[in-house]
Every structure is written in C-alpha cells, then in structure tokens.
Amino acid sequence: MAHNTRLNVLPQRDGGIGRATFGSALPAPGGDLEPARSLYIHVPFCFHKCHYCDFYSIVDTQDRQVAYTDRLIGELRALAPYSRGEPLRTIFVGGGTPSLLRVELWERLLRSLDDSFTIVRDDDPCAVGDRPPTEFTVECNPETVTFDLMATLRRGGVNRVSMGAQSFDRGHLHTLERRHDPENVPRAIELARGAGIRRRSVDLIFGIPGQSIEDWERDLDRALALDIEHLSGYSLTYEPGTAMTARLSRGEFARMDEEVEVQMHRAVWSRARSAGMERYEVSNFARIGRGGVSVGAECSHNLAYWRQESWLAAGPSASGHLRTADGTAGHRWKNIPRLDDYLRPADAVGTSPLAEYEPPDPHRAVRERIMTGLRLREGIDPGWLRQACERVRPGSAERVRRSAETMSVRGLLEMEDRRWRLSDEGILFADGLAVEFFEAMD
C-alpha cells in the first residue's frame, strides 16, 4: 500500500492536550481506501464553557475566527481528494458552538465546501437512489440562532439543525452552566423551520443533580411538542477533567441515584414512542412512519460513525476514519486539539497535525463494530459476527456465540429480524456487555 508520509507529524510536546504521540501518518487518498462519503467539521468556539462538556472548545477572546476559517478552508481542500469526487452523504458541523461563527465566515465556509466537495441539494433533480440529498447538519445554540444565519445556512445546503436545548428548566440549566433562555428553543426551532431547514432535532440532558423524574418528563413533553423529527436524550456523564466532575468530587452535589436515572431512561423511551419516535441508538430517537418503518429521520451522519463507515475530519480535535476498500478495517486519527497548533498546517498540502493515529487493525475493527453495534437498534448480524470473529481470532466465534446465548438467557440480548440486538434492559448495560464480548473474543 502506498503510504504517504507527507502528513502530519508534529514534534512531541511536553504533556498537555496538544501532545502529539504517534509516528505514523495517513495514507494517500485513493489506493485501497474506499471513498469517504461523510465529513465532520469541528468549530471550537463557545462564548462560555459549559460545565459538562468535554469536547474541545475555547472562549475566543482574541477573535481567531477568521484565522480559523482560513485554515479550515485550506484543510478541506486538502481532504477533498479522499472523497474521490463522490457526492457526500453527510456533513456534520459540531462544536463548540458552530452557530457562533459569524455569518460572513459561514458564507465563505459554505462556498468552499461547495468548491471542494460534491453536495447534493434537497432540490437536486438527480437526488434519488444512490445519490440521496446530502444530510447537512449544523449544531446550534438556541441563543445564537437568527433568521439571517438560518437562511444563510439553508442557502449553503444545510438541511438539518441540532438544537442544544439540554433542559427547559432554568435551575437545571444553571447547574449545567448553560447560559441560554429556555424560551429561545421554540423560537430557534421556528426560525430554522421558517428558513426552510426541513430536518430539526433537539438535544436534552437528564440526570442533572437535583432533577426529579417529573422535571425530566416536563422537559420531554416540551421538547416533543416542538416541530422536530429527532430527539437526543443523553444522561449526564461526568467526564474526567470537566468542571462538573470537579464539582461532584468537591461534594457540591451528589450523583443522581441510579434507580431514578433508570426511570428517566424509561421515561424518554415511552414518551418518545408516544410522540411517534423510536429509539435507534442508546440516546437517539427518530420519527418513524406507520408500522414502525424508518422515514429517514435518523441522523445518517452518526450512523456512519456507528457503522464504521469512512468519514473525513476537519477542525481542531476532530476524529476521522478511513476504511480500507475491503471493509475489514480502517485508519483512525484525531486532529491536534489546540487551536494555535491547528492554525499551523502540518505540510504544504494543508493537512492538519494529528494528535492520535491508529493504523488499520481488523481485530480492533471487529471490537469497534460490536461496541457500536450493540448500541444500535439494528444490532449485529450474527453471520457477520461469526465470520469476523473467526477471521481475526480463529476459534473465537464459538465463544462469542456462547457469550451471546448467555446474554440472551439473562434477558439482555434478543434475536429479532435475524439480528442480535439488546433488549430494553440490555441497553442499560451496553458497555459491560461489550466488554463481555471482548473477553469472549480473546
């Protein structure tokens, strides 16, 4: 395989998040890589660092938005060859707070995307079959949504917004150090709809210290009353290094009682179902058609992650994956996280310095598929599981099958439509069960 070493090696730094710790580089576009049909762009700016967030973001006091946009456009140009001219299926702009990027910079970014990649518009007459409209999502903070911005995005091809509501309760928002007025959420959704952005999603968080099951149900009711096709309901995770975790360990508040948290999980399942949505991943719900048929409201971009497809990554701290043509494994990498490091390209082509890189490893790929597959409603194909395990660890398929049978007896895993998938109870133990599969594979 023609590995190109032009990319991305940053001299080793002393500790800190900007540490570059690998000695390898991405392969050149083409070769035995399948074309990348998805793209993730990370916008690192926030006007305030929310206390639960562990994505890379900064409160930009020096106005580096222009520098960032320049650099990003350069990076997108360098990444474009990996799509090999194929139309992108998904683009996802996350953060940080992408809606914080100024409108004129958005315009430049959208133009450059159009220049570098093939984007299929909703109204493209050829947008059918294997050339569906590109799902183009932008994460928004309801506070920053203006009609002007929404219209700009719409004109640039954006057809989906993900609104970070988190909660409709001012007290709980305060606990999370989220500084927006909950009344702005319906307003923002309405602005997006009015601007012609046809797919809309809302993010909620539960398990916030002090939150009762009733509080959570109220949040759910308010979100589901909005004109949306998709809901994400995340239980609060105490990520290492976040302010929330520090406050927890200082005893400022207590971790939510697990039993209540489980009730909250069940509440979102049942409320979403009543509102015509189905869980298709641990924390994600999409509107379905009659008879439970998908109407395509799932987030295809996230599904690309969870199905180990190929996606490109641009922006500081963004993670990408490029699958080999035979589909058995892929290159994984993560861009350098610090904005200042990111602003200096790694080479003349314009690619970014990497913070992490993992070469293709079929065994790892199987573990990843199990890990993410268990979280999905669609589950795991037992035929694939058997073949894949046998390929990477001869003799392991039988152990893995026995392990699955045991989980099935325990009521955690079920066979449906000839696929293994976690039951409602099993979903609550998805991590531990993935570990059990890993053990069985060894």
Place this chain on the structure above:
Amino acid sequence: MPELPPKPSSAPRIRNFSIIAHIDHGKSTLADRLLQATNAVSAREAKEQILDSMDIERERGITIKASAVTVYHRHKPGAGADDLETDFESPAEDASPASHQVRKGDSPESHGDLYMLNFIDTPGHVDFNYEVSRALKACEGAILVVDATQGVQAQTLVNAYLAVNENLTIIPVINKIDLPSARTLEVAEEVEQTLGFAAEDCLLVSAKTGVGIPELLAAICERFPGPREPVTDKLRALIFDAVYDDYRGVIVYVRVFDGRLRVGDKIRMIGTERTFQVTEIGKMTPKPYRLPNGEIGPGETAYVVAAIRSLRDVRIGDTVTLENAPAAEALPGYQPPRQMVFCDFYPATTEDGDGADFEQLRDAVEKLSLNDSSFTFQPVHSEALGFGFRCGFLGLLHMDIVQERLEREGGVQIVQTAPTVSYHVLVRGTDTVTGANGQALKSVDHSSPFYRDVPAGSQLLEVHNPADLPNMGHVIEIREPICKVEIMLPKEYIGDVMKLCLDRRGLYKNQNYVSTSREIITFEVPLAEIIYDFFDKMKGMTSGYGTMDYEVIEYRADNLVKMDTLINGEPVEALALIVHRDKAEFRGRNLLVRLKEQIPRHQFEIPLQSALGGKVIARETIKAYRKDVLAKCYGGDVSRKRKLLEKQKEGKKRMKNVGSVTIPQEAFMAVLDQGD
C-alpha cells in the same frame, strides 16, 4: 600458573568475621570499602555493592544470600592503623592471592605479616535470623555497624544479641561520620548504653570517604581471635550458605573446623546423610578463584562444588565430613528452617486459562525452590481460585521477596491470599486427622522447641490454613506463635505505640533507656497480629523513626476461632481467617467494608457476610448496579470509547469468579490491611 604465597614465612593468619547492622546502616558499603582497601576490587567495581548479587536485594537495599569473600592483607602486630594495599600494591589482575605483587621495590614483609581475612556476609533481616546465626557460627568476630545519624536500631540489637550468643568478639563501628547530621558521640553513648561496649572502643568510620578504614583493618587483625585449634583430625566443616548456579548446580560455602578437605574427597552430609564427590574447591576473592592445590584446612572458608543438583539436598547448618573417615558427631546447633508465615499463590487469570498458567506457576515455584530452600510449597485447590500452591515462609519479608521473584523471574502473575501464621492445634485422640483437601494434617515435630504439653491421648497438629481446622468439637485448644517484639523509638511516640501493642493483644514486658531522646520497649505480641499492617502502623505513628524487630519465642493457647467470609452466600476459603474471639466482629466488619470497596457492583445484589460456625456476625451488601452504559459515543472519537472498554476488559483479567461474582485480586488482599 598462579602460586600461593610461599610457606612458612608468610603462612597467613586467619580472621573469620561478619559485618552486621540494621538495614541501610552501610554494611554493604563498608564491605566494598574493605575489599577495595585490600585491593580485591577496583574502585569501579566497588561502586556496586559486591556482596549482594540479586536484583531484588539491590533494589531493596538488603542482602538475602550470605556469601564469603577471602582477601589477603598485611598487618604489623601492635599497629593501630594499617597500610592499605591500594597504596603499595598493583591491582589484582587475576584476583588470586599470588597476584599480590609488590611494587616500588618494597618487600611485602615490610608492610607486616600476611593475614587471610574471610568475610562472611549476612542477611540483614530478622526473617533470615537462622541464616544469620549460621553465618555467625562460621566466624570468630563480628563488626557491628551503627549509622552515626540513625543510632542504635532494633535490628542492631537483635544482630548484636545473635553475635553475643555465638560468643563472637565484636568491634562496634560507627559509620557515616562524614555526614553533617552525624551524631557520632551521642551514638557511641547509645552503643554503650544498650549493648554495653565502652563508647571509646567504637571505631569511627566513613565507608564512603575511607576515613577510619586503616584503623578498622588493624582492629580486625588485632582484636579478632584466630580460629580455634582443631579438636579432631576427622573432617568437620559447617555449611553456612549454599547458592544455586544454573551451570554448576549447588555451590556450598563451608567453614572447616577440624580436619582437611580436598578435591576428589567423597563427602557426607551428617544431617541429610547424602554423599557427594568434591570436584572443585575455591574462594571468592570476590571473583571465584579455584584453589590450585584443591585443599583447605582448619579455620578456612571456601566454596565447594560437588555435583549437587538441588538445594533440597543441602541444609544450611549441616556438617560435612568424609565418607571413609567420618567424624563421630556433627558440629552443634543445627535447626531446620522454620516456616512461620503461610499464604497461597494462585495464577492470576480468567477461568479459561487456569491449566496452562498453573503449570507456569509450578515451573516458577520449583525453579525458585532450587535457590531458596527455606520456603516450602504444596499444591492446593480452591473453589474460588483454582489450582495453586500453599507456601510457607520464614517471615513477612521473605514472603514478599518470594512473590516478587516468582513474578519477576518466573514471569507469572500471582494472586496472593492473606498470610496466616502456623497454628498448633491440640486435638483429642490420636487418629489421623485430615484437612480440607483430604490430606492428613501434619503433627508438630517432636524435636521442635514449641512441642510441649501434649497430654496422653491427644495430639498436636500444625494448621496454617483456616480451612484445615479440625471439627471444633475435637479441639482442646488452639495455640499461636508469640513474638518478642522490640521497638526502638523516640520517646514522644511511646504512648501511641504502646497502645498499638496492647490493641494487638500484646503483653508489656520491658522499657529501656537508650539515650536522652529514645527508648526501647519490649512486648510479647501474637505473630498473627503482626503480619497485617503492624509494621506500617508503627512506622506511621513514629513518623518513620521507630524500628522494630521480632522473634517467635513460644506458642500459647488463646480463644481462637475460625471466621468464614461468605460472598453471595458462598463461603470463600481464601478469605477465611483464624481470629481471636473477642476481635472477630471487629475484624469481620472491617474485612467486609474493605471487600465492599474492592468488589465491583454486579447486575445483582451481593451480600457479604462474616460467620463463626454458621452464625453471621457481620453483614454488608454490594448494591446491584442498574445501568452500565455511557450516553455518548464521543462523536466520531470511537477510539476513546473503545479504549475505555478495553481497559475494563484488561482489568477483568486479574479477577476471579466465585459463583457468578467476579472478584478482583485486590479483594483477596483486603484481609491483609485491616486497620482500625
């Protein structure tokens, strides 16, 4: 061909001696300096501590295996300080005595008479007291090293007592006098106060800078007596150490008291009654030097190679004689090594890999036993932990060293159960009693000093595994080993440490003045109370200044019971304990709290119980976890999530399954560190 120094004019006078000290008081550095001063090693080699040869020893700064080194030295009788060979001789290129060439046209005699100095290194820790006493038996003198900054410590005393018991002449040396914090004169006073040597008899030395070394060499020649006259012409040589060498088998260190030993002799070990043919006799100088004439006589020490395959064939302390002209009786004082602390070693794996890993553990244990004959092992099987070995050790440090060597040299990961002591159980009847694994329990050896008060119609059994305790209906009493514990400490901590000793069922015996700031207290404490965290507690209470040593003095009966630990209703033998009845509830509760911290939550509730003969005396519950799923997959950063789960998987590798409960190795150690 190297030659020995010509006879008779320079037939050397012999001095056999040891260096004894508290740990880190500079024993090894002093040994190196003496070797260097007598030109046995170069300065470069002296940088390393030559007499210690194992990795672990060097890392822990302790010496496990004694070895003997022979050097030659010149001393003018009556002189108070000697010329150093480094000043007048060329380096010893082939390390033989004959290479002691003299330069500058000097005659060797101008520097005095020739002395053969045999120094015999000793282990520094009380666990190896028996080895120390064997090494001392081979000597006429001992250099007692005391650190000028630390003063007399617990092991200083114990080692000094051992030397006094062997009737050795002692030269007290105060070392590290070059350090700014040295309290040289004060420490000399302590030596006088605690050991009864006149303060002015102490030699003041810095092994590091070499100050006082000429005086010490002179004192070795002047103050230490020569070897005693032979009492028979039949060979009697004391085995004071033995090491295993992968290529040559066992190398035995001997000290000849009577008769002569030659290459080709057929020798007989009086104790083991084994015979071997001597193929090589030599001395460590400290490089091995094969004696060209292949012969040693009274007073000398040497190493002997005789095609001995295993250390099991050799007993330290045994007497070597000749097969065809045997001595009538052995040299006095042989004792078999006595294992006082026991624990189980199991291979650490998931349930699938047990068989293979057990074999690996067995190989490691057998290999280690070739060069450490004082630990014992026998296969055991535990429901919870699979196949493993129950091992016996001289003491706690010995246990740690063995575990570390098995993991390091044998490449096996070990689950170690809580250590227990060896109990003596007096039972009615004389029929064979079987233990948990169906094997007959051993009777206490009648020759053991601890075998006493066994009425007719009863027997005294050795039990070191709580699971092996016979039916309590037949038990008359359970006796446990009692230690004499000496703790040397700054006065201000005495109250706390006394309380610790009393809490651990200690009996106050004595309190003695050491210096204006320090005292030594003596308690009798059950060994079982010492083997968990006593030392750490004492160190903590005294801000690290307290030192202690202990010695098992006798077995005493007490109200001892077996306490079971049940996990999810199943008794786990590896967590059973023999405890004092009055402390059972306290120990039980403590153990359960610690277990609760160590055992991860499962998808079901797990009760933890302590029970005495079926009666539950303490209970804790590990609540079921209700969810184990992270909300987010970290955007596209799949690697991060995968690594988290892989770490969990690796963690589970070191766990064991009891029924449906997965228990980490640390849980089995929870019994160890039960504080208050």
